[in-house]
Amino acid sequence: MSKILTYLAVQDGKIKRASLEVLSHCRALAQEHGWTVESVLLHPDARSLATTAQQYGAETVYYMDHPQLQAHLNAPFLAALHAVITHANPHVVAFASSEAVKDMLGALAVRTQAAVLSDVASFHIIAGGVEAKRPVMASKLIARTQAQGARVLVSVRAGAYTAEEAPTEAALVPLPFTFDVDTLKQQVREVVQDALGTLDLSETQVVVAAGRGVKDEAGKALVTQLADTLGAAIGASRAVVESGLFPASAQVGQTGKVVSPDLYIAVGISGAIQHVAGMQNSRVIVAINKDGDAPIFNYATYGLVGDLYAVLPPLINEIKQVLPTTPE
Template sequence: MARLLTFAEIRAGRITRLSLEALSRCREIARQRRGSTVAVAIVSDNPLAHFEELARYGAEEVFAVTDTVFASATRTPRSAPLTAALAGVIKQAVPDVVVLPSEESVKEILGALAIRVFAPALPDVSGFDVLDGAVKAQRPVFTAGFMAHVRAEGAPVLVSLRAGSYAACQNPEPSSMRIRNVPFAFDEKVAGKTLRKVVKAASGRIDLSETSVVVAAGRGVRDEKGKRLIEELAALLGAAVGASRGAIEAGLFPPSSLIGQTGKTVSPDVYIAVGISGALQHVAGMSGSRTVIAINKDADAPVFRHATYGIAGDLYEVLPAFTEALKQKASTGD
């Protein structure tokens, strides 16, 4: 039996996919360990708006922290109030394991939260199991070249989960959900910081970490024509555009689209790597993708080792043929 607590991160008014993946994994563990319970912490100016979705994904209990400091327009950076709010929930919920989605916000506070609740933390794991009084997990290290097997004992143990480690599945047998309001009072002066401006990297782009299809460009995409081919394919598929360091250095794509060790980690259903060699530092950010399609003119490029399907050819010939075939398929409705 284990009391599991997870955290629903809200971005752009929606619970993130990674949070739903963490919740789904908790439900799976609860099913395996009889008598276990799954609770969710939600921290927002309006948690009520998300209760229905949490119930659909199998939350049995919700610990809601309501405060305007968590509204998107607030001038206070979220890390200090978020740490305080989650510490308050943990105190009230008394969980055995706390599973946090490894979102940027969580990465920022995990250490502080662990100290605050005096608990061991296993950051950025790609899989975990709950034992009696302990958690064992695995975590990719050295740019995903090795897998570290780690174990922590305590109550609670904090775990942060990487994107794409588990599927987000709705609960086929929804049950009733209890709501608990957690008292919260935060003095903004204590934060000691003021948020002066939030700069959007790009408007109208699909969020890389939330999408199910990514078209990623590498240095092989060498000009505006290549960029247009990438964007056309992405638009047809409703995909987000990502890039390797090579493509960003060439100045064709914004740094916010970087995927890899020093960029974003993505785990879409389909990842299309175009003109990307497959360096370890890039692969570290996309190895959780379910299906990888690689297009590269060098048949020996390392990227093919990570590909489900590979096309050895010039992207300037392959992409127009690919998009044309997709358009025809769409027009005939096949």
Template sequence: VVAFASTEAVKDVMGALATRFHAAAVPDVASFRVTGGGVEATRPVMASKILAKTEAKGEMVFVSVRSGSYDASESPVTPELTAIPYEFDEGGLKTILKEVIKASGDKVDLNEASVVVAAGRGVKDDEGRKLIEELASLFNGAIGASRSVVETGMFDPSTQIGQTGKVVSPELYFAIGISGAIQHVAGMVNSKVIVAINKDEDAPIFQYATYGLVGDLYKILPPLIEKLREAKANA
């Protein structure tokens, strides 16, 4: 089994590599395990509407793993590395990367943040967006969002979390006004502590929450932010 990070570069070449080595390929998996005859993986399918278990059999299997799917940990053994030099003619390239444009601003990176404050459709206006931003700043955390609220234009596409966005696993995750659709949950379910705020007590997000608050986020967040400000000032 050869495991890759599910980056744009890997997406470009993994299929071709698998063909070259006569290997099976399972891209963009949320999790996988090695079985007797190959690999069993969980990955989004049907335009990321559902999660499917996929089994790939063969002597060699390539998998690419979504960011945040697993915790980083020290290996119990020191791997043996072999450098293989490779030369190629740039003139033969059909695609050339000209420039990488990063998101503007100095905001905390979602993939590196220990605290993520994520907004869903319950955040309906600038007042709600400012509450999300203020809560995130108090924790020096990153701002996230569900696909539905990103599509309204209220949050930048770089903040999108879920099967069609980023996968995160912070120490603390606030799901604010997020119903808990499987597409979003797949991007944050590995968070250590999940705090959900939603006025619908039957919202699926509460099934995954460590702590849940049922109520209007516009009434819950202001006093919470004020208490956090006081605690920070007295620390």
């Protein structure tokens, strides 16, 4: 029987939401085509994380637990994935798109003799391969691409699918991690959190993003307060990253991160196509802008025309009334 293997990336001791989204989609594809869906976990605590993979429908979970698999480094993760793919022999290997995955995909394709479709918005199985849709030219166009072959690697943007529980009695299969750690030329000493806090833009359900309308530290404090009240991650347009008000890690858009939270609040952002490319798949978009003709309102579910310095303080107070405790 043909099979799909999904790679479940781990961050802060939890399987990333984006990986569970990909697993849910692969489970649906497997059901549709009579395939099986399996998962792979690489982490020092992989065995205990496997129960989450079972909850989301993996039929078999391969895992390697080794201290070297705590923080991402290409060489050990490539070796581990190569070994799991050789062992499991899947036709399709699906990943949630991330910087780490982008970094590994080419080398993994060479080692496993696979074709690659990277950073796609959606994919499905066709005779002899995989067909995917990928936004191109700052999402102005959608390219339909196909990869044919005995093995296809595909990475999918966060938010493309919904993670849905579908508990299984998955077989848990430990595999040995045989990488020689003495050959490593780099080490991860520390993973540094940026100044905007610990919430990962691509993993949170709510994002509050600031644009050039946020002119100073007082504006930034308002955006931060709104984000803290909602338990949201903070995003930014390129304009305020270039001005130095927000770190590059917060940039959303064509040359920043692609996010698709349940709620995206764009504060003082005009809605340039390069920004929209990174957030237009958010489920609900709220735009706050003093210019009623700003293009962001074309994408917004709800729009608030007004000066953010006047709008945000009462809005934050109102939210605090209905949401008295800060969400986890």
